[in-house]
Ligand SMILES: Nc1ncnc2c1ncn2[C@@H]1O[C@H](COP(=O)(O)OP(=O)(O)O)[C@@H](O)[C@H]1O
């Protein structure tokens with residue numbers, strides 16, 4: 001038989017990985033009741049991903065308590081974490097030897113943010129710039145896979161991490177530290193602590209640009225990331241569909257509110273050009289990003305076509321920009337994007 005007092009005590013110790021405060025205190029866990037070894041409770045999180053992290057923490061905390069079943073009422077909504085401001089003070093920090101830091105963000109996952117970040121890094125590197133790439137998607141890292149360095153832990157020298165160099169790009173990804181398919185659970189090392197280490201306890205420099213692949217969404221994970229860094233600009237990735245454009249607005253507003261310069265929008269999976277006949281098909285609709293960029297006074301930085309090879313090369317650990325020939329539509333689209341960025345950053 002599960003003892004309510006013990007169950008309650010364990011639950012009350014579960015900490016929010018972003019702030020280190022208990023879920024209780026933040027009001028993210030409530031309505032707890034135990035009935036015949038069945039526990040019901042409500043969890044509130046800002047995203048599916050965060051919810052699954054909370055859920056796992058909950059399940060782990062209740063191990064061996066006699067609770068036979070846990071029924072969770074899941075509420076996903078935007079949440080405010082009161083002490084996030086406190087961390088703002090670190091913002092003045094700059095990363096030694098790094099001239100520019102730009103973030104690649106989006107309102108939602110699956111739009112190709114990591115793909116764009118990886119290929120943009122490669123394209124900029126082809127322009128003879130010294131490029132670093134930090135996978136800020138701590139819960140769902142994918143940069144390590146795209147560069148074939150999954151599970152390849154970075155070296156440590158003089159208490160500092162050394163980014164792993166691939167094709168001349170210096171990379172750090174959580175995927176180097178955890179095995180794929182293992183969900184990343186943050187408890188002791190909080191997300192922002194991890195960020196601090198990845199950014200400031202790492203020998204990044206000398207770099208012309210450090211690109212950060214931000215986690216998806218517009219919740220606290222991004223906010224805390226943004227507050228940790230002096231960003232020179234942000235690039236927003238979207239697909240042409242309307243739903244994702246609504247998310248873009250949120251992302252743009254988030255950056256603008258935190259006084260980060262939005263460099264512009266990249267429309268990914270913009271169109272498909274038939275390799276045989278050259279016919280262009282706008283699979284997800286046309287002109288959405290252009291309309292949005294006009295409305296929100298944003299530059300449309302580029303349009304990236306939809307091609308299976310982009311996805312395949314990502315899986316093979318060699319970004320398409322590096323595997324494709326010079327006359328490929330894909331390579332050209334990323335090189336043009338890189339040129340835009342170089343211009344905007346006055347490099
Ligand atoms: N332009 C594209 N053409 C074809 N596949 C793409 C393209 N952009 C992204 N993908 C694929 O879509 C999936 C999601 O992309 P990913 O970069 O992981 O998105 P996000 O980082 O936004 O979650 C991946 O399988 C990726 O290979």
Ligand SMILES: [Mg+2]
Pocket residue numbers: 113114115137140142
């Ligand atoms: Mg990603």
